[in-house]
Amino acid sequence: MNPGKPLKPDKAKEDFNYQIEVAERLRDAVIPLGGIKKTSKKPIHVTQSRKIVELAFMGVVAAWEEFLEAAMVRYLAGAATTSGYSAPLNVGKASDLAHAYQIIAQDADYDRSIHYLSWTSPREVKTRAKFYFVDGAPFVAPLTLGEQCLGWAVQIRNRVAHASEKCRGEFEAAARALLAKNKLNQSFRAGDLLEEQTARHFPKVLSLPAEATLFSAYMRLFRYLADQIVP
Secondary structure (H helix, E strand, O other): OOOOOOOOHHHHHHHHHHHHHHHHHHHHHHHHHEEOOOOOOOOEEHHHHHHHHHHHHHHHHHHHHHHHHHHHHHHHOOOOOOOOOOOOEOOOOOOOHHHHHHHHHOOOOOOOOOOOOOOOOHHHHHHHHHHHEHHHOOOHHHHHHHHHHHHHHHHHHHHHHOOOHHHHHHHHHHHHHHHOOOOOOOOOOHHHHHOOOOOOOOOHHHOOOOOOOHHHHHHHHHHHHHHHHOO
């Protein structure tokens, strides 16, 4: 991203949707190849195929956070979407993207090459949006709608990335909530959860089919939320 040019927010959404498509293609390609026993048609073990699904999901969660950042700095710099939408500002428009980052970070010396802003917590992103945009639009409503599921997504992602007691405990709590189960198998992993058919906790506006896996439900949720943020 050129830090001096307020590109349209649509570019942030296009980049994010591309990462979703890549993850979906990867998942769809690898899942049929996994089996309990290796055969010519199933050349890898199911645990390996599901590990790849975990990595695909982790990439999408990271891309979601990058999308939130890219959309917010563009709106703060006064950029409008192709449809003509521009976020109503509570503050003066940033002069460019570099200035927008400085405003959000509240640091005149902020440098993206060495500094980092967190976009993990929907609550924190909503608080940030409310400060800079009237009623926090267009971030608050979508993030509120998806807040619970987004929180679980972070816990699933963290379990893929880390093996700490904290990450394991949070993942198990998320999995039990999503599956409505009190106990999980000791070997139950994030990839197993993502392939479960469980969409009961997702917003009804997504119109998910009963057979939707958690992975596919999340991909649809992310697309929907991105469309609300960049209409």
